[in-house]
Amino acid sequence: MKAKIHKFEQNGTYILLDINSGAVHVIDKMIYDMMDTFDGSNDDEVVAAWQDSYPQAELREALTELHSLMEAQELFAPDIDVPPTFKQHGLVKSLCLMIAQDCNLRCKYCFGDGGSYGQERAVMSPEVGRKAVDFLIEVSGPRRQCELDFFGGEPLMNMKTVKAVTEYVHQREKETGKKFKLTLTTNGMLLNDENIQWLNENNFALVLSLDGRKEIHDATRPDVGGHGTYDRVVKNFHKCIDSRKGGDYDYRGAYTYIRGTYTHNNMDFTKDVLAMNDEGFDILSMEPVVMKDSPLGFTEADLPRIFEEYDRLTDAYMKRHREGKGFYFFHFNMDLSNGPCVAKRLSGCGAGHEYFAVAENGDLYPCHQFVGRDKYKLGSIYDGVTNKELPQYFRESHVLNKEKCRSCWARFFCSGGCHANADLFHGDIRQPYEVGCEIQKKRLECAILVQALLALEKMDAQAGSDKE
Amino acid sequence: MKHITTVNKPKMQSTLKTGGCGECQASCQSACKTSCTVGNQVCEK
Numbered sequence: 352m353k354a355k356i357h358k359f360e361q362n363g364t365y366i367l368l369d370i371n372s373g374a375v376h377v378i379d380k381m382i383y384d385m386m387d388t389f390d391g392s393n394d395d396e397v398v399a400a401w402q403d404s405y406p407q408a409e410l411r412e413a414l415t416e417l418h419s420l421m422e423a424q425e426l427f428a429p430d431i432d433v434p435p436t437f438k439q440h441g442l443v444k445s446l447c448l449m450i451a452q453d454c455n456l457r458c459k460y461c462f463g464d465g466g467s468y469g470q471e472r473a474v475m476s477p478e479v480g481r482k483a484v485d486f487l488i489e490v491s492g493p494r495r496q497c498e499l500d501f502f503g504g505e506p507l508m509n510m511k512t513v514k515a516v517t518e519y520v521h522q523r524e525k526e527t528g529k530k531f532k533l534t535l536t537t538n539g540m541l542l543n544d545e546n547i548q549w550l551n552e553n554n555f556a557l558v559l560s561l562d563g564r565k566e567i568h569d570a571t572r573p574d575v576g577g578h579g580t581y582d583r584v585v586k587n588f589h590k591c592i593d594s595r596k597g598g599d600y601d602y603r604g605a606y607t608y609i610r611g612t613y614t615h616n617n618m619d620f621t622k623d624v625l626a627m628n629d630e631g632f633d634i635l636s637m638e639p640v641v642m643k644d645s646p647l648g649f650t651e652a653d654l655p656r657i658f659e660e661y662d663r664l665t666d667a668y669m670k671r672h673r674e675g676k677g678f679y680f681f682h683f684n685m686d687l688s689n690g691p692c693v694a695k696r697l698s699g700c701g702a703g704h705e706y707f708a709v710a711e712n713g714d715l716y717p718c719h720q721f722v723g724r725d726k727y728k729l730g731s732i733y734d735g736v737t738n739k740e741l742p743q744y745f746r747e748s749h750v751l752n753k754e755k756c757r758s759c760w761a762r763f764f765c766s767g768g769c770h771a772n773a774d775l776f777h778g779d780i781r782q783p784y785e786v787g788c789e790i791q792k793k794r795l796e797c798a799i800l801v802q803a804l805l806a807l808e809k810m811d812a813q814a815g816s817d818k819e
Numbered sequence: 820m821k822h823i824t825t826v827n828k829p830k831m832q833s834t835l836k837t838g839g840c841g842e843c844q845a846s847c848q849s850a851c852k853t854s855c856t857v858g859n860q861v862c863e864k
Binding site for chain 1: 822844
C-alpha cells in the first residue's frame with residue numbers, strides 16, 4: 352500500500368507530512384498518537400483507542416481539526432499517478448562535460464579513479480567541447496534554458512577547452528536565443544587570480560570542494576605527491592568568494608558554494624560543517640560518501656551514528672540562525688510551498704533522458720558517474736544516441752515504477768535516489784542503494800523540521816507585530 | 820486550530836495539471852556535484 356502520511360518527532364517537535372499534497376503540519380503529541388489509529392473515517396475507533404490517555408472532548412476537538420485538513424486536501428490527499436504533464440520522452444537540457452579526465456588531486460574516495468574514470472588520462476579538446484554545445488542545442492529543441500557543467504577530474508587543468516567552449520556558447524546564445532547556465536566544479540588548486548577573474552566575467556556558478564576541518568581535508572584530499580591541500584585551496588577559495596561579494600555579481604545570487612564529503616572517518620561531520628563556517632564560508636553542503644566495500648564507506652551499522660549527527664547538525668544550524676550567525680546549508684534549504692511540480696519530481700535528476708555526460712572523446716553516458724561503464728554508453732556527440740532503449744528505460748525508472756520507492760514516504764522529495772549508486776550496489780538502476788535511502792530520509796526529516804521551525808518563528812514574529 | 824499548525828501552502832496536487840514545463844535546473848540525485856536533490860529545488864515558473 353502506498354503510504355499517505357509520514358510523522359516523526361525530533362527534539363520535542365512533532366511533524367506530520369501529508370505525502371501526496373506536500374502539506375507539513377506541526378502537531379501536538381495527542382495528534383501524533385491519534386495518527387496511529389485515524390484513517391479519515393473512524394472517529395469513534397480513535398476515541399476508543401485513546402480515551403484512557405487523553406480527555407474525550409480534546410480528542411473530538413482534534414478530530415474536527417483533522418477533518419478540516421482533509422477537506423482542504425492537506426491530509427490523505429489523493430494518490431498521485433503519472434500525470435499527463437510528465438511527457439513520454441525526455442528532452443535533453445543539460446550536459447556534463449568531462450573537460451579533463453585527469454586530476455591534480457588523489458582524493459581517497461574518488462568515484463572517477465583519480466579523474467581517469469578507469470580509462471586513459473586525457474583532456475577534452477576544444478573541438479569536442481564545441482561539438483557538444485551544438486549537440487545540446489539540437490537535442491534541447493524548443494527549451495530555452497540549457498545547462499553545461501564543466502567537470503572532471505579537475506576542469507581547470509584544461510582551461511584551453513573551458514575558454515574555447517565558453518566563447519562558443521556566447522556565440523551560439525546570440526545565434527539561437529538560448530540561454531546557457533554554466534557551472535564548474537573545482538578542487539581549487541588552480542583557482543588563481545587570472546582564472547577567478549575570468550570565471551567571474553563569464554558568469555560561472557562554482558562548486559568548490561572542501562572537506563571541513565584541516566586534518567580531515569588533508570587526509571582525504573591529498574595532491575598527487577600525497578601532501579595535504581587544505582591551506583592552498585582555502586586561500587584560493589577566500590580570494591574567489593571575496594571577489595564575488597557585493598556589486599552586480601554577489602556570490603550569494605550566483606550559486607557559489609563550498610561542498611564537502613564526509614566518510615566513515617568523520618561521522619562527527621557537524622564539526623566539519625561548523626569548521627567551514629568558522630573559516631568564513633557561509634554557503635555550504637556536506638554529503639555522505641558512496642563507496643562499496645571500502646573502509647571509508649558506510650554500512651547499515653553506521654546509520655544510528657549518522658542519524659545522531661544529523662540531529663546535532665540541525666541543532667547547531669538552528670542555534671547559529673537564532674544567534675544571528677546563520678549559514679546556508681544546502682540540504683536544509685527546501686521550499687515547502689513552491690517546490691518542483693510532480694513531473695519534475697518524477698524525472699528527478701534526468702540522468703539518461705534530460706541530462707547526459709560527454710566523455711573527453713565525445714562518448715555519451717547517462718551522467719558523469721556512468722562514464723567508463725560500457726553497458727551504459729548511449730552513443731556519441733557525433734552519431735547521436737545510438738542505444739535508443741536506454742534513455743527510455745531511464746525515463747521510466749521513476750519512483751512510481753520502482754517497487755521500493757512506490758511505498759516510501761520520501762518518494763516525491765528524493766525522486767528515487769541516484770541511478771549510478773543503485774547500479775554500483777545492485778547492478779540495476781531500479782534497485783535503490785538502501786544506506787543512501789536511509790541517510791536521505793533522515794536528512795529530509797531534518798530539512799522539513801528546520802523549515803517548519805523557521806516558519807513558526809516567522810508566524811510568531813508576525814503575530815507579535817500585529818499585536819503592536 | 821489548537822492542535823495543528825500548517826506551515827506551508829503546498830501546490831503539489833495542482834501541478835499535476837500545470838507542471839512539466841521543464842525549465843527548471845537539473846538536479847544531481849547523488850548530490851556529488853551540483854548538490855541539488857529534487858526536494859531542494861524551487862519551481863522556476
